[in-house]
Every structure is written in C-alpha cells, then in structure tokens.
Amino acid sequence: MQKVSVIGLDKIKGRLIARMMDLEAVELTDQTEKLSEEFWADNTVQDGAQDQVTYFEGKIGRAAQALDIIDQYGELKKPLFKTRRIVSTEEAASIPSQEIETEDLIARLIHLNEELRNKRDEINRLDTDNIMFEPWQAYDVPLDQSQTETITTIMGVLPAAYEKDRLEEVVRAITERYVMKQVNEDKAMKYLAFLVPKEMEDEILQALKDEGFQALEMRSYKGTVTENILKNSQKKLVLQEDVDKILQEIRELAQNKEHIEDYQDILTVELDKKKTRSKLLKTKKTFYMEGWVPEGKVEQVKQLLDDNECYYEFRDPEEGETVPVLLKNSKFATPIEAVTEMYSLPAYGTIDPTAIYSIWYIIFFGLMFSDAGYGLLMIIACGVALKKYNFEGTMYKFVKGFLYCGISTFFWGAMFGSWFGDLISVVSSTFFGKEIAIKPILFDPLSNPMPLLVASIVLGVAHLFLALGIEGYKLLKEGKLVDFICNIILWYATIIGLILWLAGSSIGPAATTVGKYMSIIAIVGLALTGGRDRKGFGKIMGGFSNVYDITSWLSDIMSYARIMALGLATGAIAQVVNTIGTLAGGGVKGAILFIIVFLLGHTLNFGINVIGAFIHSARLQFVEFFGKFYEDGGDAFAPLKKNTKYIKIENK
C-alpha cells in the first residue's frame, strides 16, 4: 500500500471522484483529525455536501420503498441466487435520461400502495361494523329514527352472566315510563334496547353502566340494521374489486422493476460521490485529500492525477498507521480467501497464508467428506451454478471453492470405494440378486480404519511442520538466528525424534536409537533455552513450560484424527441409509421404500457432513495451522467504487 496526498483545483474534484470510482484503486481516509492542528484549521474547512446527501437519500428511500412494494405484491419469480445484471457503460449512461418516467413509476407505486392500504382499512372497518350489527338483526327500527321529542333509545350489551332483571329494577327506581326489549342473546352477551324519557337519558345511562351495561352508539347510522349490513356488504364488494384492480396494476408495473433498480443504483453512485466529499478538506479554490493505493495500481492513479492536473505525493506507510489489507492470490487460491476472511484478515505486512494452505484445505475437505457420489453432486451443482449465474465477491469464492472441494471429495471417495456409501452393491444384491461391488482403489476405511488414521496423523504432522516452517522463515527474515534455532529447529528435532523413537521400529532398530538420542538432546535444549529472555527463577519456569509444550504439540497432532472420524461418519451413515432402505426387500414395494429412504437419508447425510467437512477442515487451519505463525487483525481495503446492488457497470 502507498499513501497518496492530493491537492487539486476545486472545480475538477467531481470529475476526479467519478474517475476514481471507475478505477476502484483508492481508499480515501478521513481528514477530520487534521483540523485539530492549527495550520489546517486556519487554512481549510471540511468539505461536504450534506444537503445533496439528504436529497439523494430521500430519492433512494422512495425507490427502495417502490421496490419493496413490488417485492410484496408484484408476484415476480425470485431467482435462486441474487446476482447483478451486467450493464454496458452506454446503457448505464442512458439511465438518467429516463429519470422522469422512473420517478413517475415510483410515485405511482407509492400512491397505489397508499390506496391499497386505505381500501383495506375501509374493508376492515366495514367488517367490524357488520360484526357489531350481526346480533341486532331482529331490531327493525331505522337507527336514525331512534328518538322523538320526548323519547329516546338506549341500545347496548350486558355480559351474559348478568341478570337483566337487575337492570329493570335500576331503571324502575328512576322512572316507571320505560320499555325494555331483549333483541338477542348469545354465549357472551345479552343485546338490550330501552325506550326512555329523553330528559332522564343521562341519569339512566349512568345507572345502567354501574350494573355492567355497555351502551352502543348507533344513532349515526341511517336505515335499519339489516339495511346497513346489506349496504356494507355491497360496499365491501366494490372495495374488493378496487383492491384487485390495484393489485393488478402493481403486478403490471412490476414488469418495469429493472428500471427502478437501475435508477436506484445510479442514485446510490451519485450519493456516494457526495458522501465522499466529507473526507476532503477545502480552501476557496482547492481541495486536499489523502488515501491508500495498492502498489499495483499506483501507476494508474498517477496517470489519473496527472490528467487532472493535481499536485500529489506518494509515500510508504508510517509506523503505527492503520493500513488496509488487500489479499492477492493466484486464480487457484483465490476462492479459499473466503475461508481466511471468515477467520480474520492478516495484519498489514504479514504473511497471507491463503496460497499456502488452500491445497491442504481442499485435501482435508475431500478426506472428511470422501464419497464419490456426493463429490459428483457437488461438482455438477457448483459447475452448473457457475455457468448459469454471474457470481461475484464472497459468493463466487464459495461456489468455486466448493467446486474444488467437490473434485477432492470425488477423488477420495473413489480411492475408498464409497459411491453413496455401498449403494451399488446393496441395490444389485437386493433388486437384481447379484452383488456387484466397486472395489476401492486404495482400501475400505470402514472395514479397516487403521491406515486412514495413520494417514490422517501423518498429514497432520506435515501440515504442522509446514506452519512451523513459515514461522521459521519469518524469524530468519528478521535476522533472529537464535530464536530460529531455539523455537524452530529444536522443535523439529523433538517431534521427529519422538516419532522415530516410538514408531521407528518398523524402519529398523537404528532408527529407534537415533530417535531416542535426538529427542533427548532436543528436549534438554528446549529446557535450557525456554527461559532465555527471563531472569532468575523465570529461566527455570520458562524452560519447564517450554518442555511442557510437548503436550500441546501432541494434542495438535491428535486433533488431525478428526479427518478419519469425519471420513468414516460419512460412509457409515450412507451405509445405514442404504441398509434401512432395503428392509422391505426387493420387488416394487421394496423399490418404492428404497427410493424414499435414499432421497431423504442421503440428503440429510450430505447436509450434515458437508457442514462438518467445511467447518472442521477450516478449524484445522484456524487452530492448528494459524496457531503456529499467523498474525491477524487487518482491515479490508475498501476502495472508492460504484457500490451498486442490482447492476454491474462494465468499465471501458
């Protein structure tokens, strides 16, 4: 990374920012801190375009709202994976010319959505009214004619558990001049109507309320209850038709979804241009900016700045500066970057381990999943997906990475003779009465797991030695020869010595003896040098803990046994599935059961073990491999670029 500082004329900054977006080569850094220094505060102010940012944010918000409406009511088919459409520069340049139409479309959609909400609210209101009216159908006096000069009507409900006689008593205590009618009764309520003198209405109402009566105000409605119910139902039909029409129109407008998407993306690019301005400092006629540029793009950026007649300066990062990290790997290793990103990016200036461990990751994955049938499925699925969809970024890395892992899975599955477990021999012997078996190319780990366990451990030791070697390389590069001998060579000697001592008898008795002395000398070395940086008692403690680290090496090595365990699990469960499938024997019935069990069981087994292989293969890198040398904690390089969601604009 190089830090670039730029001074240029204010009038060209818009064009410069736009060109930088095309290059995707500069990450501008925030300059607010500079303003606390006297020189900068006296001469410059922070640039910015807050009102334009607000303006664009408003427009983007409305476009997003319109897209939400389309998503909700448009009934468009959703693709399995969301990928960006590729749009040529000319097409992209023509998008702003459709601004008026698109704004109209957005406004129309938002309007329709409001209409829809209103109509639906209205329908709800009518429904509630009808629910209220329903029990009152026997009440045939028009509701608006509920009072004369002297008499008025009180209507209301009483919980069914209450006695209406009590109410009568209460009313009678006030006046003898009243009529009470029960209109209806259901499980919950009694529906009552009173005719009472007008001047006593309030008094009677209060008394009734005290007894648990709840008055309903229906005098504002015209006509009888039944008429109201009918009218409401008719209104509802009309409203429902309106709703259907609105939905129909939204569905039609949804066909233009892409216009809104294009428009929103273009707006986002404009917004980002304006937002970026807050990272600039300005005087009356000039601006100042700083940013990070990856080594490989320095020339391009220089060219751009020269074209725009800017004054600029490149420099190396200073100590203590937070420098962003950009991973750069070969075409083969790039997909595995997704795994590194899952852990944490390497700190700036340290080793990016992706290229080194990518092949190990793929081998471990294959050994853990180890079924040729599943491997084929992965190859086909990922291959088709890569052909059909235009994946980008992390998604591309994952799909491509799984393609590699699928090939590895297929390879190891064939080595161990597992094709959907023992599918072929089970099917041939159950349904065709003749057992055909595909012989494993190497050996069958289910009947003989020891070779696989040994292979796992051997691979593990090699993997760990590689990690230790990287740490050694780092130390040598820094010129720390003593550390290199004590921390690296002594450990190699200890581990190799112990292995020869314990397992060397198969090579010959000499190997055991060599191993014995080699490990003893190395361990004594570890004890003597472990506390070399400490004083007094610390020297002894350091040496002791250094020797004790042998146990952590042992557990690291044993950890690789999981390769065998997960490999066996895939094959064994596949066999369980096949065995259950044949429980009904041969024939048509047996075949039906077998197909059902096959589909369900193998889907489950595939799912569980693909997760297991993915995660445990990553764990062996993260814990065992990275633990020996990796320095993480870098921030990803985030250049100024067109941050579009729906379209990918091709650069010329």
Next chain:
Amino acid sequence: MLDGNGLALIGAAIAACAGCGSGMGVGIAGQAAAGVVASDPKKFGRTLLLQALPGTQGIYGVVIAFLIFVKTGFLSGAAIELTVTQGLYFLAAGIPIGVVGFASGIGQGRAAASALQLMAKRSDQMGKGIVYTVMVETYAIFAFVVSILIWSNIAI
C-alpha cells in the same frame, strides 16, 4: 444370564446414547438461535449452521452402534454367536463415544448458544464463534476414535 450378543447390543445402545447430549445441545443452541432470529430474520440460515454443530455427537454414536451391528451380524439376521468376552469388548467399544458424546454435546450446545449471541451483536465475527464451538467437539472426536480402535481390533 448375559450372553455375548446381549452385551454387544448393550454396547451399541450406550454408543447411541451420545444422541442425548446432541439433543440437549441442539436444543440449547436452538433457543438462542430463535432469540437471534427474532431481532433479525435474515440470519436464519447462519443460525441454522451453528445450531447444527452440536448434532455431530449423536451421529458418531449412531456410527459406532451401526458398526457394532455390522460386525455382529445383527442387522442381516444371521447373528454371530459371540463369547461373553467378545461381547464385553463390544460393550467397551460403545462406552467412550456414549459417555463423552453425551457430555460434549451439552457443552457444545452452550458454546454454540454463546456463539449465536456473538453473531447477533457482530455478525462479521461468526467465524470465530464457530471455532469456539468446534473446539468442544474435539473430545467427542477423540472418544469416537477410541471407540473405532477398540471395535476394529475385536477378533471374531
């Protein structure tokens, strides 16, 4: 009373009990996952991944049980007559994964629940949460390896 075949079946049954631990672990993780999804439904896929992690102990248990069935001929209907000693060997093969799987399944469930909390707050740190969770499984894997080693070395 007990013959060799009975002892071998008890061994298979004990191995399958690793599923108890997975059941509880997946349950604990599932509760936490539901909490996370309540505030952000888009995280469903990723919570599912973490919830599935404590499920492996149960799988290892079933694998050992199945391997015992195969070697004793229990499933094919032509069971081999085992001596009591051979039966005890099979019983011994079932114990490591049964016992360790039980405990580590629960522990892994707790770690997965915490990893889910981590993901709810900082979804970019999910990878580390997975690593913490997978650390627990190591011990179930060791037990599985021991079970396999005992099983594969029983002479019939």
